[in-house]
Amino acid sequence: MGVIMAITKDHDLHKRRAKRNILLGLVLGSFVALVFGITMVKLSEGQMLEAFNHTARPSLVQELKK
């Protein structure tokens, strides 16, 4: 049977896919950075980030005291 030839040169298709993957990577990286930034802003604005964790929450205790 014939000899199987290895593909040694990048097809144009590969270049296009590489470009697409790089751009997608940049979009995802920017999204992560944006979520990080939003989290920082929310924290600096003092928003409540308490979850139920089976312990007394100071904010609730203070409200009860009032």
Added chain:
Amino acid sequence: MTDITADQTADHLLGNPARDAEFGDFFALLKPRVMSLVIFTAAVGVLVAPVGVHPLIAFASILFIAIGAGASGALNMWWDADIDRVMKRTRSRPIPAGRITADEARQFGLWLSVIAVGMLGLTANFLAAGLLAFTIFFYVVVYSMWLKRATPQNIVIGGAAGAFPPMIGWAVATGGVSVESLLLFGLIFIWTPPHFWSLALFMNDDYANAGVPMLTVTHGKRATRRQIMFYTLLLAPLAVLISFTAVGGPVYFILSLALNALFLRGAWRLLRRNEAEAEADRYAAERGFFRLSLLYLFLHFAGLLLEAGLRAASIDWASWPQWV
């Protein structure tokens, strides 16, 4: 780099390179030109609201509103691929051109919708996210799937989808809905019919070939010209009324008066023309009116932005009346 399929290789050898979807093709699915209008009107909604928003929260919220609008555009292209193949204006879109499959577009649109709504809820508030979800539902299900192929009132009712972004922007800042945001909604809602019908006047063949029951196809161009005049008459007082709200002021008032005078004159010109005149100059007045409609909306929102800037600079018109 070993996953070139036999068909793609064969296509390449036959001088017909495989068309793998590129990044830009997915971006085109988001209807970037429509998205630019959404970004602008949503940004104005955020910026003219009386409540300050952290710049990063405002930026992220506008981005997620734009992504939500883009996602609905992708879903619209998935649903309307058959129409898009027929119309000259839309033939080169990614699905009819064969660069993206309809299924890919549907998946892309659905996932982006989920991400945009979820992220807007977490970034701003859940009223804004709910309004965005409703906007996507309205554009895809109510307009694209139901009204577009069923009634000549398609763009009148469907226009609501395009009118929501400033209202969502306002909700991002204030967490609520108010008279001002309803008026901004109304401005785009009433503006949509004259805008699209003027386009339909000179793109009528496209809609007729695709079987879309635009007013020009079902009731003729004369009736469409009358309807353009009717909606322009409704639009003018509404646009000017915004001057006398918390977001308006004398600068917006003067701008709005001038723009509405031009818009009314344009609609009157369209009303007085017959088809022979229109065809003689290749619908020059109709094309001009369509371009004016874009400028009309842009400048109204720019006027509101200017008023907000003046207020921020403490240039306040204390004696300016506020009716609502």
